Amino acid sequence: MSGGTVTSVVIAGLGGQGIVTASDILAEAAFRAGHEVKKSEIHGMSQRGGSVSSDVRFGGRVHSPMVPLGAADYLIISESTQVAPNRHRLAPHGRLITPAAVPQLFNEEDPRRAAQAAKMVNVALLAVLSAHLELPEGCWLAAIRATLPERLHAMNERVFRQARGLETIFASLTGGGRGGRAQ
Amino acid sequence: MATQLLTGNEAVAQAALDGAVSLGTGYPGTPSTEILERFDALGGRAQWAPNEKVALEVGLGVAFANARALVTMKHVGLNVAADPLFSATHTGVAQGLVIAVADDPGMHSSQNEQDTRHYAEAAGAPLLEPGDAQQAYDYTLQALELSARYQLPVILRMTTRVCHSKSPVRPREARMEAPAPRYERDIPGRVMIPAYARPAHERLRERLEALAGDQAPAALLREEGTSTALGIVASGVAAAHAREAAPEARLLEVGMSYPAPMGPIRAFAEQVERCVVLEEGDPYLYRAVRAAGIEVEGKPEPFRCGELTADRVRRILERDGRPEPAPEAAGEPPRLCADCSHRRVFQVLSRLECIVSGDIGCYTLGVMPPFEAMDTCVCMGASVSVGLGLRHALPAEQARRVVSVIGDSTFVHTGINGLVEMAYNPPNTGHVLLILDNDTTAMTGLQEHPGTGRRLDHRPAERKLRYEALALAMGITNVHTVDPAESAEELERLVRDCLASEELAVIVARHPCSLASRRLAAFQGEGESSGS
Numbered sequence: 001m002s003g004g005t006v007t008s009v010v011i012a013g014l015g016g017q018g019i020v021t022a023s024d025i026l027a028e029a030a031f032r033a034g035h036e037v038k039k040s041e042i043h044g045m046s047q048r049g050g051s052v053s054s055d056v057r058f059g060g061r062v063h064s065p066m067v068p069l070g071a072a073d074y075l076i077i078s079e080s081t082q083v084a085p086n087r088h089r090l091a092p093h094g095r096l097i098t099p100a101a102v103p104q105l106f107n108e109e110d111p112r113r114a115a116q117a118a119k120m121v122n123v124a125l126l127a128v129l130s131a132h133l134e135l136p137e138g139c140w141l142a143a144i145r146a147t148l149p150e151r152l153h154a155m156n157e158r159v160f161r162q163a164r165g166l167e168t169i170f171a172s173l174t175g176g177g178r179g180g181r182a183q
Numbered sequence: 184m185a186t187q188l189l190t191g192n193e194a195v196a197q198a199a200l201d202g203a204v205s206l207g208t209g210y211p212g213t214p215s216t217e218i219l220e221r222f223d224a225l226g227g228r229a230q231w232a233p234n235e236k237v238a239l240e241v242g243l244g245v246a247f248a249n250a251r252a253l254v255t256m257k258h259v260g261l262n263v264a265a266d267p268l269f270s271a272t273h274t275g276v277a278q279g280l281v282i283a284v285a286d287d288p289g290m291h292s293s294q295n296e297q298d299t300r301h302y303a304e305a306a307g308a309p310l311l312e313p314g315d316a317q318q319a320y321d322y323t324l325q326a327l328e329l330s331a332r333y334q335l336p337v338i339l340r341m342t343t344r345v346c347h348s349k350s351p352v353r354p355r356e357a358r359m360e361a362p363a364p365r366y367e368r369d370i371p372g373r374v375m376i377p378a379y380a381r382p383a384h385e386r387l388r389e390r391l392e393a394l395a396g397d398q399a400p401a402a403l404l405r406e407e408g409t410s411t412a413l414g415i416v417a418s419g420v421a422a423a424h425a426r427e428a429a430p431e432a433r434l435l436e437v438g439m440s441y442p443a444p445m446g447p448i449r450a451f452a453e454q455v456e457r458c459v460v461l462e463e464g465d466p467y468l469y470r471a472v473r474a475a476g477i478e479v480e481g482k483p484e485p486f487r488c489g490e491l492t493a494d495r496v497r498r499i500l501e502r503d504g505r506p507e508p509a510p511e512a513a514g515e516p517p518r519l520c521a522d523c524s525h526r527r528v529f530q531v532l533s534r535l536e537c538i539v540s541g542d543i544g545c546y547t548l549g550v551m552p553p554f555e556a557m558d559t560c561v562c563m564g565a566s567v568s569v570g571l572g573l574r575h576a577l578p579a580e581q582a583r584r585v586v587s588v589i590g591d592s593t594f595v596h597t598g599i600n601g602l603v604e605m606a607y608n609p610p611n612t613g614h615v616l617l618i619l620d621n622d623t624t625a626m627t628g629l630q631e632h633p634g635t636g637r638r639l640d641h642r643p644a645e646r647k648l649r650y651e652a653l654a655l656a657m658g659i660t661n662v663h664t665v666d667p668a669e670s671a672e673e674l675e676r677l678v679r680d681c682l683a684s685e686e687l688a689v690i691v692a693r694h695p696c697s698l699a700s701r702r703l704a705a706f707q708g709e710g711e712s713s714g715s
Contacts, residue, residue, distance in 0.1 A: 014515055027349055031188045038315070039188075040348040042291045051514030063427035064493040065315070065348040065420070069508075085514040 212257030403438030414455030540570030567601025
């Protein structure tokens with residue numbers, strides 16, 4: 001791989017789960033932090049509930065917009081059934097981030113609040129990712145505001161801050177954080 | 184304007200705005216659809232045409248009138264628009280006419296992976312191939328300029344990875360000035376009777392020759408590196424894969440692949456021991472370069488199929504002949520939404536054991552289990568006419584089971600012609616056409632069309648095409664409307680009765696797409712809150 005400092009992230013899930021929006025936020029955050037960024041995905045048929053994955057690469061000089069097989073530094077999966085079909089995208093040293101990393105979001109007993117939380121799972125997963133990347137928090141929050149409609153800003157910013165804070169604490173205590181390792 | 188993170192499609196739209204394009208038109212098709220939607224959102228004048236042929240003809244009229252036009256479509260759309268394309272290169276244009284055509288190597292959402300560059304050569308239309316969003320922006324503007332200078336329509340060949348990949352785009356400082364529209368009569372130039380078409384063909388060849396020898400498109404060539412061992416001639420996104428797979432190689436990025444600049448390619452190839460041509464799709468550029476007598480290697484035949492990646496480019500360069508790794512897991516296939524009214528229709532057709540001549544749209548998913556209620560799907564509009572052919576040839580007991588199924592947008596696109604044929608040459612057993620009207624072009628992301636009664640920006644159109652009235656106007660009297668979500672029993676009874684009648688029948692199964700209803704409600708809510 002050329003450049004050396006390129007970070008490759010794959011975000012995967014099912015159509016309708018906001019995968020493309022999540023990758024837009026990540027790409028925008030990296031762009032606002034001054035990195036060269038390329039983002040690539042396939043949509044179309046995905047609207048009908050099919051598998052969707054989006055590749056985001058940023059760093060010094062990014063060439064191909066696609067993350068080569070087995071070369072993702074981070075694999076973010078929004079739904080547990082999609083781990084198996086995408087695991088091969090992850091590099092041996094790579095980090096897998098699934099909803100298991102944000103259990104606090106799923107402890108809501110009130111069904112209405114639980115449904116709201118489910119919609120914010122992607123932002124929470126990005127927050128977990130953010131604790132492992134060198135992108136300033138301000139860039140993340142600006143990217144969330146630039147990508148999501150205004151009525152969702154406050155809620156998502158709160159979830160982002162909370163999940164990022166918790167992951168940072170876990171990472172410092174365990175040296176790893178709750179995002180699992182590839183192997 | 185500041186640098187922005189844009190998809191290739193968004194970059195084309197931005198360039199159309201900065202290039203003072205006076206009209207954008209096209210037909211939705213993944214991965215091209217967002218170009219016109221973005222152009223509209225930026226304040227450009229954009230509209231959906233019933234099909235690509237109409238769109239290109241409208242665009243050609245605009246360009247005859249000394250104004251700039253952008254016409255968009257997916258690769259298979261150019262098959263529909265091929266007729267005007269082959270004449271447009273002979274008539275030429277007064278102002279910039281750019282046809283953005285999105286190829287889909289790997290068939291992420293298409294029925295084939297045809298390579299648009301063959302059309303460029305066959306019709307004599309110059310073709311530019313951007314490889315990322317910045318080039319999509321730059322090449323759109325250059326295409327507008329070249330089109331005006333050489334008075335030829337110019338094709339912008341996009342591919343899925345360019346359309347849907349985001350990267351930073353720095354727009355030009357100053358927008359192009361809009362030309363003043365005017366009509367200049369030029370009968371021998373614009374009326375293609377044989378006497379005028381013969382000199383027009385010679386004029387076309389002269390223009391292409393001048394373009395091939397022009398120094399101006401030098402901006403469309405980029406050379407990097409100093410290696411004398413390995414040289415790579417690449418077009419489109421293949422250049423990015425080459426940079427990643429072989430950073431040590433000398434690279435010549437060819438932005439205009441028809442007519443390809445053979446002088447610079449020859450000079451480049453002579454400087455390296457080994458020269459490889461890398462391109463998405465068919466070995467088009469490779470063959471053109473070889474035909475010019477330049478010694479280069481192409482990609483082995485298996486790499487014609489599917490998309491290139493940095494991994495695949497590495498294999499090509501290493502002459503790795505081992506079988507490629509199979510995809511690890513298929514993932515989840517698309518399927519009809521849980522509350523989709525098409526489900527009811529396919530349950531009925533499955534139960535009645537119909538032979539279903541299908542078409543292109545969400546409802547093509549009726550072929551998937553548990554329905555498996557589709558027997559053919561060929562191209563846009565083919566359901567009606569293929570169904571008629573089946574009826575003409577099959578033994579009567581089988582012919583009586585044939586039903587043509589088409590969506591509303593596809594019916595408007597090219598199904599209407601089939602209905603005319605049905606009225607004109609009816610099979611002995613009659614025929615049943617089922618129009619699944621969900622009030623949107625759903626599969627490509629909920630676009631409007633003449634039958635929704637709304638324009639591209641979702642605001643009301645002046646008229647709404649009524650399919651029942653159209654069928655009646657053609658002399659078909661057996662015309663019915665039913666809501667499949669409300670009463671699947673009524674639909675089943677209608678289909679059974681119409682099949683038994685052995686007459687021509689049109690059944691409109693009308694129920695709005697639930698995705699579209701939600702989006703429309705959101706859009707109308709926004710319109711109200713912004714006071715418009």
